[in-house]
Amino acid sequence: MKIFQNLTVRVLIAITLGILTGYFFPETASKLRPLGELFINLIKMVIAPIIFLTIVLGISNMGDLKKVGRVGGKALLYFEIVTTGALIIGLILANVIRPGDGVQTNAVKGGDISKYTEQGAGMDWTEFFLHIVPSNAIKAFAEGDILQVLVFSILFGIGLTRMGESGKPLIQTFERISKVFFNILNVVMVLAPLGAFGGMAFTIGKYGLSTLLPLAKLMGTVYATMFLFIFVVLGLLLRYYKISLWAVLKFIKEELLIVLGTSSSESALPQIMDKLETLGCSRSVVGLVIPAGYSFNLDGTTIYLVMATVFLAQVFGVDLTLGQELTIIGILMITSKGAAGVTGSGFIVLASTLTAIKVIPVEGLALLLGVDRFMSEARSITNIIGNTVATIFIANNENEFDRERYNQVLRKQNKNELAEYKY
Template sequence: MRKLLNNLTFRVLVAITIGILIGHFFPTTAAKLKPLGDVFINLIKMVIAPIIFLTIVLGISNMGDLKKVGRVGGKALLYFEIVTTVALVIGIVIANWVKPGAGVEAAAVKGGDISAYAAQGKDLDWVKFFMHIVPDNAIKAFAEGEILQVLVFSVLFGIGLTRMGERGHSLILTFEKLSRVFFNILNVVMTLAPLGALGGMAYTIGKFGLATLLPLAKLMGTVYLTMFLFIFVVLNLILRYYRVSLWRVLVYIKEELLIVFGTSSSESALPQVMDKLENMGCSRSVVGLVIPAGYSFNLDGTTIYLSMATIFLAQVFSVDLTLGQELTIIGILMITSKGAAGVTGSGFIVLASTLTAVRVIPVEGLALLLGVDRFMSEARSITNIIGNTVATIFIANNENEFDRAKMQQAFGLLEKEELTNYKY
């Protein structure tokens, strides 16, 4: 019994259950528990930038070959574009087939104020996004948690350190020790994960209520089902190419998935997933490049949601989109879905920019989605983090930077004494 109580997975599950009950039966009290979730996420954010910086710098310096750094980065970006495009197409095809917006009365759904999102959406473009990638102040990028900017600075720092050769060895050793310190801090923070999950879930149920789901239940069900199929069909096939079990990977990161589900934030599990993937056999250099880049460029869950939400709103307002218009939507989302990386409320900003560009679906329709967006953010965040986990394993295998013996140990398939004799 004591072992069960000390299990983080069990404690997070219990916390989520308690959060749902408090949210449903004591909504006023539950809405006040939001700070619990926010504090936990802030604690995680506190170590994300340093961990990403140290992981990337150490990965590049250990890799040594700068051509290899460029090759891994290029493969990762190509993979991201292919897989997110597949996610876009799947979302649009299923939304057209199921028609979740058919029969929904726009006036019957309680919306909210979307003026801020609409205004930001009109201003969002890919030029600003690419200008935003390069920080004008590296310290500011760390202070504000700009993951993409930290990634760019870290790559440049790692390249600079590599070019120092043996003279940079002492600094590398110092960074190794600092990396361990930050992961130790992360281990301490993770003890508060149940409180974060309880606060996040209680707030969601208490603030929005289960009743808000009913008018848009078909949309929610379609989105969840599509993401389920994407994970267990598309991502499963990708891993099977290198003989890696998706199910075992999911079991291996189950604690992180539960934390993401409870907090509705993929940031809450980003550092832990990086650490687990390295322990699972992916090289530090691949993990350091792929996970932070994927955080901005490989948002499979967000991509599916955006494509389905756009078609849903077209159906609600009886806008019969032509094939050309749907292809235009795919093209726009391929750009805008990456242009709001790290921006608060990015889902609505991207939707607003897409609807503004298409000019056939009323941007005011976003108000219909406000009530259920929080409930769908769990599915988006979980799909995003699974997608980036799969991407890292795929790239590591493709680069021959994957230790299958460590994977077997992580999955619990081999005893420690067998590892010395294991061949792959």
């Protein structure tokens, strides 16, 4: 049937089968992690080249280097304002709903958190900011360090732009290479349902739905907060430019489902860049905002970090003063920016924050181990929606958004949906 040719349908079916497999056959499902990781690795294989080519071509087509600096400056300002807003919203709702009240520390099965606490306590944030600039460009590509690739790509794009007419043959070559990589991406996306199935089956099989019960209130609070943030804050930002958030979410639904299945926002990064160009955002804005956003605009991660911190304070009966809560916001404004480039980032950054505050037991992280994987889906989805909205907002602000193309895409999407619905 034609409906099964739709990637969205196939991924939905894969996620459903993954949940059922994890629930009924947990031992088998817990061994399916390689399927999800294989798909994510295939995506990561093309992320660095696609980011490089998109940024270089975007800057070279923009031509005006002052404009490059202006767009980058606006993006960083936007990131700081919105992520700070996310922190404040998370802090307020955590204090109002108080998900940590009544949770017994012995009611939740803990785990080994030593690797997180050691890394968190030893994190050098000066070193992190120095790490932004690659000492070896080839190493940055080899390790898939998005932020370092971003910096090198911007400098390369500026250097190419300064060549003027003599650089056009190289630009044309890059255009052709870019098409090759997006063709590779199209081939890889055929395996998206397999990756979503493996990732979801592993999560349910490994951690089990029973781990959610003791911390159900925390999970519900985190999910509700992210829901409000997306549909109120981000929705209002798009409404300012008369763009429907719901229409945008429908347009990127396949990417959102892939993120849901794999618990990784990186698994949809190249597709989101392509989709945003298709939607009407200029390549230059997409190339600058999306890669930078993956390090500096992690709305879902910041909400989770502040709510998890306040949750642990409530569990251990630590009555945080206003000054201490403001300190938490200040610390997380810095530490959350390092979450993208650190393995096990949520726990390591949270451990670093608790170590800096010195009033909440770091050992409390063991309470969150069982449900962290389930909350990572919410974090990843919120992060990718936040970066999508940021790109559209800045593109409109820079008059780099093709409104006619946007309307055409939505009309075509509605016709396609109607055609599929008949089947």
